[in-house]
Amino acid sequence: MKPALFDYVAPETVEEAVAALAGDETARPLAGGQSLIPTMNFRLSTPGRLVDLRRIAALRGIAVEEGTIRVGAMTPHRELETHEAANAANPLIGEVLDNVAHIAIRNRGTVGGSIAHADSAAELPCLLVASGGTVSVEGPDGSRKIAADDLFRFHMTTTLAQTEILTEVRIPALPPATGYAFEEFARRRGDYALAGVCALLTMGNGMCREARIAACGIGARPVRLAAAEDALKGRAVDDAARAEAGEAAKEYMTAPADMQASVAYRKDLLAALVRRTVATAAERVEG
DSSP: OOOOOOEEEOOSSHHHHHHHHHTOTTOEEESSOTTHHHHHHTTSOOOSEEEEOTTOGGGOOEEEETTEEEEETTOBHHHHHTOHHHHHHOTHHHHHHTTSSOHHHHHHOBHHHHHHHTOTTOHHHHHHHHHTOEEEEEETTEEEEEEHHHHEEETTEESOOTTOEEEEEEEEOOOTTEEEEEEEEOSSTTSOOSEEEEEEEEEETTEEEEEEEEEESSSSSOEEOHHHHHHHTTSOOOHHHHHHHHHHHGGGOOOOOOSSOOHHHHHHHHHHHHHHHHHHHHHHHHO
8 A cells, every 4th residue: 555645854953853753743753664654654643744854963962971772763773773872771672673574674774762652562761661761852841861760651652742743762781790581482584473571580699689671562562571580589589480570460461362372372472571581690690
């Protein structure tokens, strides 16, 4: 199919882009286009104006400073995936991005575009929630920062206003003695996953001091698995603790049954992914 007719503008500054969005209440920003354009072709999205952000140089780049990885919203996935300093500061980034679609898509798709698109099965929103990251946005009333927990509202819905542009993504570096892991399960490599889990464990004296576990593909938005985290804190990450965390995670599965899987299967899958990622994260600390 082909998209509905739309106006097209390609501003060179963030201010010009914000003004272009404000000039049409149906306008949408265009980043890499790997998610928006397919929805337009299927007439699932029919913006009256596309505001192409590719000419705005200020929206690209990666910097690691003071324990934070700062990523310009228009930075391609592949650039972040292969950035040595960013991956040294938080190796969960590369592990997550390796699971995003295919390299051809990662060469074009952008970090900010994926997060703003907010597909509930997408990997980058899950990474942002698990890491406790933030985003910076710019709108007619100025700039503001939004924590990951406050950004995602529903499938393809965020707390961004229609006139705001996501300008920067900030991902914390891993604290000392923190292990990481990401796993997802899809029917085919590159497909959206039935479930994906990010796990971050901070260990000390053989015990789990802090846990951050988030999942994607299990409901209407990426979610922290707080009950699974609580099952690990203050304990050795042994078979019993991992099993309890996996069982606790099942309560967060809200995706309905469909032609791909039953609800019972989805819950068991989520539990298995939690057990695996938690085990890997703990092993990486010990290693």
